[in-house]
Amino acid sequence: MGLEEEVGEVDEEALRKEHDRDNSQEEKTDEGVRTYTFQKGITQIRILPQKKSATKKPWFKTVYEHYIAVNGKNRQTYCPSTWDEECPICEEGKNLYQSQEPENLEKSKELRPGRKFIANVLVLSDPGEKTSAKDGVQVLKMGVTVKKALLNLDRDFTGGWGNITDLKEGNDIRITRSGDTMQTTSYGCVGVPKQTNILETLNAQGVDPGTLTVYDLDDVLRKPEHDRLVAMLKDDFVPHFPSAAPTEVPDIPEEDDSQVHVDSQNTDVPSGLE
Numbered sequence: 001m002g003l004e005e006e007v008g009e010v011d012e013e014a015l016r017k018e019h020d021r022d023n024s025q026e027e028k029t030d031e032g033v034r035t036y037t038f039q040k041g042i043t044q045i046r047i048l049p050q051k052k053s054a055t056k057k058p059w060f061k062t063v064y065e066h067y068i069a070v071n072g073k074n075r076q077t078y079c080p081s082t083w084d085e086e087c088p089i090c091e092e093g094k095n096l097y098q099s100q101e102p103e104n105l106e107k108s109k110e111l112r113p114g115r116k117f118i119a120n121v122l123v124l125s126d127p128g129e130k131t132s133a134k135d136g137v138q139v140l141k142m143g144v145t146v147k148k149a150l151l152n153l154d155r156d157f158t159g160g161w162g163n164i165t166d167l168k169e170g171n172d173i174r175i176t177r178s179g180d181t182m183q184t185t186s187y188g189c190v191g192v193p194k195q196t197n198i199l200e201t202l203n204a205q206g207v208d209p210g211t212l213t214v215y216d217l218d219d220v221l222r223k224p225e226h227d228r229l230v231a232m233l234k235d236d237f238v239p240h241f242p243s244a245a246p247t248e249v250p251d252i253p254e255e256d257d258s259q260v261h262v263d264s265q266n267t268d269v270p271s272g273l274e
């Protein structure tokens, strides 16, 4: 038997389906849709308004997450308080805090959830050109200070900004992430002064705005199961491949607010740009 006799017919339908799935905007992890975070370098984005719904909402949503050591590895999980529900990790933290033992106080700090924000964004360019508008709307996850800088621009009507998410008269934003370690990582957040129509920008980049959808931020992340959080707390958490593994996070947090410097009102191009 030779090669030609050995090989079978290709299932075109199965390949097409898998290809669609690979390229779907709905790519999900255990924690919901995969979020976009800033890489080292300069990222130009356009924040989008919230998805249309019965009740008015801001263009961002507050989420809480824990970073805790499980079997010696730093793991991330969303905190159920994001969904206004009780969290075993937060509970344990409070119990430890109330005991007032110095060792417990230290541990309780580690169990405290961090506050993050998510928003619908289009990535217009990013370091290494990994993501572009052609990849569709992304769910950006950002820290307190970047969100604060964005909201400052969004509300700064007297300064000539305001409503940065407006589709037709909004502003692109340039985020500069620098530094490699927790101590040196900082973010610059600079609005592009010229107001632009994002629909025109998309068309110019060969992206049909009619094909894009925005996410419902209330529905985009998945609430972790109570039992899984309890298991993580016990430090004996073993991920059940592939469905229940929490996201492993790198040593460098995407944003450490105690160290972050944000220069929100500086419209000059930061030094170091080519």
Ligand SMILES: [Zn+2]
Pocket: 066, 079, 080, 081, 087, 088, 089, 090, 091, 113
């Ligand atoms: Zn919690």
